[in-house]
Amino acid sequence: MPVIQPVPAVAAAAEIGIVHLGLGAFHRAHQAVYLQRHHNRHGEGPWGLCSANLRSNRTLVEQLCEQQCRYSVAEYRDREQVTLREITVLREALYAGDGGAELEQLLQRMADPQTRIVTLTVTEKGYCLSPATGQLRLQDPGVIHDLAHPQAPRTAPGIVLEALRRRFQAGIPAFTVLCCDNMPDNGQRTRQAVMGLAVKGSELALWIGQHVAFPGCMVDRIVPAMDAQAFSDLQQLGCQDPAAVVCESFSQWVIEDHFPQGRPDWELDGVQMVADVRPFETMKLRMLNGSHSLLAYIGLLAGHETVFEAISDPDLLLFIQRYMAQEAAPTLDMPAQIDVTSYGRDLCARFANDSLQHRLRQIAMDGSQKLPQRWLQGAQALLEAGRDVDCIALGVAAWIHYCTRPLPGREAHVVDDPLSATFADLAGSLDGAQRVDAFLDLEQVFPLALSARPAFRDAVQRAYSAIEQAGMAAQLKTFAAHN
Secondary structure, eight states: OOEEEEEOOOOOOOOEEEEEEOOSHHHHHTHHHHHHHHHHHHOSSSOEEEEEESSSOHHHHHHHHHTTTOEEEEEEEETTEEEEEEEOOEEEEEEOTTOHHHHHHHHHHHHSTTOOEEEEOOOGGGGOBOTTTOOBOTTOHHHHHHHHOTTSOOSHHHHHHHHHHHHHHHTOOOOEEEEOSSOTTHHHHHHHHHHHHSOTTOHHHHHHHHHOOOOOEEEEOOOOOOOHHHHHHHHHTTOOOTTOEEEESOOEEEEEOOOTTOOOOGGGGTOEEESOOHHHHHHIIIIIIHHHHHHHHHHHHTTOOBHHHHHTSHHHHHHHHHIIIIIIGGGOOOOTTOOHHHHHHHHHHHHTOTTSOOBHHHHHTTHHHHHIIIIIHHHHHHHHTTOOOHHHHHHHHHHHHHHHSOOTTSOOOOOOSTTHHHHHHHHHHOOHHHHHHHHHTOTTTSOHHHHTOHHHHHHHHHHHHHHHHHOHHHHHHHHHHTO
């Protein structure tokens, strides 16, 4: 039986000072845990939490409300060491996916003077930005709606803008907007999304530009999606909580320290408060997230289902180590005290945590939104420095294969991506080298400065052809032989 370390929570009441958009597993296992640590130290205070789901999973909100917003987090160091935490800092759970009165309740909470911070985990696609350019996607149905009906918004940036408008008109100071999603310059990109919906030159836009802080941050904790196996494991621990979440024991949060209306003293709970988060953000995106995406697409083509299975493949482990050392680390500019080599070794150890069962298909979702910041920006830097991009090229080729072909020995799968219809059109009309060229011409994904480079296109074409001719396992052995 695993050794369980229970961590009870302080249950004192707290005023709601933080509103979070995106009540998913990651938020409940990361930001809420840090806030619970703060709450355990201070008890009653101004930093209670309200969290809202904007689209899916009304059931989760109902479960949390039935439990007075209490839930459990199981942190796995390995299968034999588990910390079970009780979370009570969540004071209110809302569902705003259907608009109407429920959306109004969320907007009122965000416009309340007690709310001083709004945080977000709505995934990369939730900001309605082009991954390649960072500009607002004006043809996005949600953006079109919010531009036409700004006081009844559907998108996360639209909800933030409407809440800020209400505060501006009421003379209430602006809250700070803290993006906790995996995007480069995520604070600045969130600002671009919100300002892109505001009327240019309006008093509101000028007020936001002058008074609203958008600090960047880097978040790191592996949190698999909850499935039947995860709930079964929890029951073995004696936890019957339908709103519980599982995660690894490792956790990191690095935040730019710019909060004009105040913040919790997070630094006492392990948060790194810094002047510039960008080096940490880039390291995590290219080392952890970039490796995760490689494991997902290459691992699935090699017949694996979970991160643990993929990293346990000796050839794939060598490939990931080569990517980190030769194609990720050289693009980083880290503070002197950060040992990137040790960080990479620690990542491989974290990937090998067999207690999490992190499914590769979960990581493979929304690839069109993830590849630019995880691989493509690094690839461009490598090519400009005269270096090879063979690992990234194989990843891109594997992604194209995943988006257009059944996995080896299996039936066709559903590609969960905002551009899935485009992928289906390309798969139906083109094949081989023409298909690869068409994918590389997708401006929504590939920056022209990269896709126009013959060295990049040729590398992806070679990798795609190698997969088609010999299969992924053989290609990994080729890499291993030259490691």
